[in-house]
Amino acid sequence: MLRPFVPVLAIGLVVAWTPAVHAQAEGGARTGDNVVTVAGEVEGFPFSPAIRAGGMLYLSGQVGNLPGTLEMPDGIAAQTRQTMENIKTVLEAAGATLYDVVKCTVFLDNMEDYWPMNEVYASYWEGPPPARSAFGADGLALGALLEIECLATDPAAE
Secondary structure (H helix, E strand, O other): OOOOHHHHHHHHHHHHOOHHHHHHHHHOOOOOOOEEOOOOOOOOOOOOOEEEEOOEEEEOOEOOOOOOOOOOOOOHHHHHHHHHHHHHHHHHHOOOOHHHEEEEEEEEOOHHHHHHHHHHHHOOOOOOOOEEEEEEOOOOHHHOOEEEEEEEEOHHHO
């Protein structure tokens, strides 16, 4: 059974191995040219808010922390709203908008929060929203109720 999955994984690795990523791997530290930074971001975490590669923006997962702090609002609706605002902030720093987003992945601490999260999430798009997956997760960073990561096309690459 495992044998058929090996070629699929190999193809995925080849697709992900872009020249920009390859150059970084050989050259050591990132130069900053492809790193999206956000004013007032909480420092000290071992990841960048977003990375540009191959005409795409790869956003790190966002939680509902208030900008510049580790504080979170109470409740799934408030955390979903703040998470979406944090995503918008990262996208704006990259020169993009929510309409450049092509795929989101939602991680929920409690799947019973799916419908209340959906209601807030859906309010951020007029017209068709991006593709999306949602998963239950056993514990999220900083005790968050949800985390959302996104992939977006990079307007700077056009």
